[in-house]
């Protein structure tokens with residue numbers, strides 16, 4: 001280990017302006033949770049809100065609640081809270097469906113806006129669901145649209161007159177590497193293409209301004225850094241300037257201009273609402289709504305700064321652990337180029353992660369060899385990072401990861 005002491009970490013915690021927010025979450029005493037980039041923990045306010053929603057609103061007021069408790073506007077209200085975290089206007093974001101479905105809707109809509117162009121440009125290292133959805137969309141369109149792949153550093157060079165839309169994830173889920181949002185968006189526009197960013201590992205972790213970057217479209221999920229709960233609703237963003245032109249294909253009744261006219265002819269709602277498909281999932285939207293209120297007390301610049309400090313601390317400590325154990329850094333060393341995670345590589349990464357989890361340090365494993373540690377400044381302390389690194393050091397030194405039970409692969413890694 002390096003000379004950073006546990007005491008100095010405690011000092012940093014004592015001076016941390018975000019420290020009080022840890023109180024907002026249910027966190028088991030015996031666990032260091034470094035997986036909030038996969039499933040955020042439970043905010044304490046959620047149980048109260050859901051209990052009331054279930055007993056009073058659903059239980060007593062029943063269907064009147066759509067008006068009386070304004071359930072109908074919840075997707076928009078939640079969307080506006082997310083908008084505030086990413087530099088969008090409140091009327092540019094709506095919470096709905098899953099990231100996968102939102103990606104399908106917006107890319108299909110983008111292609112219709114560029115009928116003379118026939119290419120979707122993405123990268124091989126994109127999150128698999130993004131690639132699968134784009135492949136499925138191309139397949140549905142019967143070969144008229146090509147899915148083109150470029151390496152991360154060759155994206156801008158691959159934008160030619162055929163590219164209709166560039167689809168990238170801002171922070172890489174495995175390595176934490178950050179794309180240059182402004183530069184790539186500008187290059188897409190210069191090439192006449194639309195730009196869509198997947199913000200799954202961005203919103204709630206990074207300070208971004210998608211309005212200033214002139215981003216056209218974006219999607220992201222509610223259950224990672226936004227702590228909305230398992231399977232929380234996702235969100236989508238459409239820049240104001242495109243809202244009247246973009247027509248997404250899942251034209252459900254709640255995206256209609258007047259759903260309760262029960263018109264047999266579809267007419268898209270004005271603004272962002274046309275991108276909603278069916279009935280919103282009120283229980284899970286309410287949980288996400290509660291969780292987002294915690295962010296109202298946290299300045300995103302401070303969140304980002306602490307995330308960088310937590311990552312730098314972990315990387316420094318790992319440099320000490322690494323001696324001879326074969327762990328290598330799989331994320332950028334420079335915190336300015338790294339999202340809110342630290343990733344390590346080791347051929348026995350799966351077994352090492354199982355040993356860590358067994359000792360209360362919860363991260364996750366991403367095949368084939370990545371150990372991933374999510375850094376979530378709302379509830380992690382510097383001392384947690386110190387303790388996690390010490391436990392990792394112990395596991396590597398003792399080779400305690402090399403037990404048969406740690407090599408047994410489970411369904412979810």
Ligand SMILES: *Cc1c(COP(=O)(O)O)cnc(C)c1O
Pocket residue numbers: 098099100101127129130169173198200201221234
């Ligand atoms: C987590 C994640 C998703 C998840 O999509 P779902 O439809 O919510 O399952 C999509 N894209 C990226 C980049 C992710 O990290």
